[in-house]
């Protein structure tokens with residue numbers, strides 16, 4: 089293998105910092121002259137912010153080695169000569185990437201109903217909702233991770249999507265973030281995308297894994313040979329599924345979303361298969377143990 093593409097959340101880091109063994113593994117691969125790339129569905133940071141995060145955790149990374157959905161989504165619109173205005177259900181990183189391509193956008197940040205209080209009955213609420221002001225120029229809805237997601241944002245996004253030729257982009261459909269040693273579930277961006285898709289009755293173009301766009305972006309920029317490239321991920325229905333679609337070798341690590349119970353080992357059927365899961369070529373408990381093993385591939 090010449091090229092190693094690393095997923096980030098659940099492989100290199102989690103909510104508590106770098107995952108033990110991951111920094112050593114990347115350093116080991118680099119010492120051996122291997123190419124290392126970072127490919128994340130997480131839309132809450134720009135490429136530059138991810139580079140800062142990598143360096144802070146001890147991963148040697150250049151901006152050009154990183155693809156993230158906020159960047160690739162903006163790149164997609166730029167490459168398709170998008171003209172118009174984007175309604176973003178997302179976060180400031182998506183705005184930063186759109187700004188780089190001079191693509192106009194609205195919607196980032198909190199948004200509340202103008203007149204809303206809990207003793208309004210539903211018919212008076214509907215009257216208020218029907219007064220919602222929409223921007224006449226919007227012809228694209230771009231949905232990513234949005235901690236301010238609420239009813240009015242979903243209403244506006246679904247309304248814009250009724251317009252003829254209004255584009256619907258979603259960064260990714262991951263359902264939840266990896267929180268292995270916690271009883272808290274952190275809803276993933278799939279939550280926001282589905283919340284808009286359902287009332288709008290439209291299906292989004294997904295930028296992130298398992299779609300091949302992010303690999304294609306890296307591959308074109310770095311002339312990657314899929315036969316000599318390996319994807320390392322923690323989610324079978326995104327990381328591993330994309331690897332299969334791109335004819336990459338794949339390694340699943342069990343430090344994120346997937347655990348051993350998700351694998352059909354010793355003839356035992358997995359506990360819960362999420363839609364679109366693909367089995368990896370290899371799996372490992374975590375990166376650190378297999379630093380030597382991976383380098384030998």
Ligand SMILES: O=C(O)COP(=O)(O)O
Pocket residue numbers: 095096097098127128129130131260262264265276277
């Ligand atoms: O943002 C997510 O849900 C997952 O991000 P990842 O692709 O780095 O694992």
Ligand SMILES: [Mg+2]
Pocket residue numbers: 095096097098099321322323344
């Ligand atoms: Mg992950």
